Amino acid sequence: MNIFCSVSLNEIQKDFFKKKIDDNFFFLEDSREKSFENFMNCEICFGNPEVDWVKKSKNLKWIQLESVGFEKYTKIKIPGLKISNLRGFFSIPVAETALAGILSLKRGIYRLSSLKDKKKWLGSRIRPTLNLLNGSNVLILGAGSIGSKIKTLLEKFNCKILMYDKFKNDADLININDLDIHLPDVDILIGCLPENDETRQLLDNYRINLLKKSSIIVNVGRGSLIDEKTLIKNIKSEKLAGAFLDVTDKEPISDDSPLWSIPNIILSQHSGGGYESEVNDKILFFKENLSRYKNKILPKNIVL
């Protein structure tokens, strides 16, 4: 069984892969042509291969993505090709990053960092500029594994939490109009929705303007959720208190983007799902799913 590994691995990770996976496999080569040739001979791909390659593939039967997102593969129609994702895999790291971002905004960590760079002591003058997370009204957009994990963590901070999810019957809000009713009361608005026609620009100019000036926006889902221009304008004009963005409309953020220079915006550069053994854990997940595939059991997390 030929496996193509399109995950970019360093030497230590390659060794780990070799130890865990017994089958015949191909890593990415320096030569794109050579990689493509190998890819064409494979039945299985681990990682997120180029869409064009997938379209050309003749032998491919299963792709185990190394992400939760699978938007770019939705338009590929190859009979018999199965695609699984990493749903749930990132919920702990992303939820921790969301909490880190929220608490950093509330407790001034980001500003303290600038003070340290300047060796500037403000001491007790910092205190009245800080806020508490405790007791905040939180609205979480998306009741998947990440949203649910964030909810669990925030509950201990005595937050009053509402979950919005059109596709989850047990969410507190399932109707978009209900969302608009609650936005004026929200202290912290958290986005963890996948990207699709209904979530793109869901936080548009109208909805962002429903928020009060003390509220903050957190986005750990997809950058397309937010009308970034309004977000930037409102934070600059103090109609919003700040934002923590793990994801942005364009990644990398262009050099001339105003996002870089607004003090109350924290940018985590889409690192939210990362942690030291992330790649090894992905390999272990793939190994487990591969064993199901070989035993003719449907791999976990099939999305297409």
Add this chain to the structure above:
Amino acid sequence: MNIFCSVSLNEIQKDFFKKKIDDNFFFLEDSREKSFENFMNCEICFGNPEVDWVKKSKNLKWIQLESVGFEKYTKIKIPGLKISNLRGFFSIPVAETALAGILSLKRGIYRLSSLKDKKKWLGSRIRPTLNLLNGSNVLILGAGSIGSKIKTLLEKFNCKILMYDKFKNDADLININDLDIHLPDVDILIGCLPENDETRQLLDNYRINLLKKSSIIVNVGRGSLIDEKTLIKNIKSEKLAGAFLDVTDKEPISDDSPLWSIPNIILSQHSGGGYESEVNDKILFFKENLSRYKNKILPKNIVL
């Protein structure tokens, strides 16, 4: 009943004080002499007056401190003078600041701030440098209200938590030798102890060296707890992963202190107990305790 308010208030806070407190009161004056004269005529003081003034006072019967710490007043012996502190008042803000610091170290927020200042995109290269709080071994020194609050918050991150407190029978560890046995297993060591002969330099060279190189130290209690030289040396030489210090040996930190320039140290400049309505809430606490005092009920939180 004459009340001296030695808390430094701005105009808005003075108005709030006037609205809440009906008695005859004196705020701090620009003239030190005038302030002292007023102080000498007062039966009650709200705030942390100079020790010398207290020693000279003839009419003073009760001081409501605006802090938890009361170390500097312990040597004053004035018959009939009662001193109460703000025990418990800061547990939520300080616990939130501790969590903000821990998560910032684990999720790289501090480094992301520097990248933003330089408009530098590292993207996915950040991911393997991040760590998870989830599942960490935590040792909390001090089982008072702050330590207990931190424990409650950390439990949701699936941390395995031990509490050390010599004076609390329900703490997991009450013997200093037990502490030394556990230090080599600790991922996060959190100090929230008051200052006294037994806590000063409790984290000395020997104990800091028992920690593993991946561990971090958090101090939200008193700066004197830690042998700062060893802490700095060990973080510099990567024998320790980092530290979050709300309190330090010297405050303000001197311009030439190495603390300013070590990347893996976060300094919050003793702002941990702060939040926007901190001073007003202190006034409300004082008002409540004042009502007890007037009704000849012992004020809450009497410490001396």
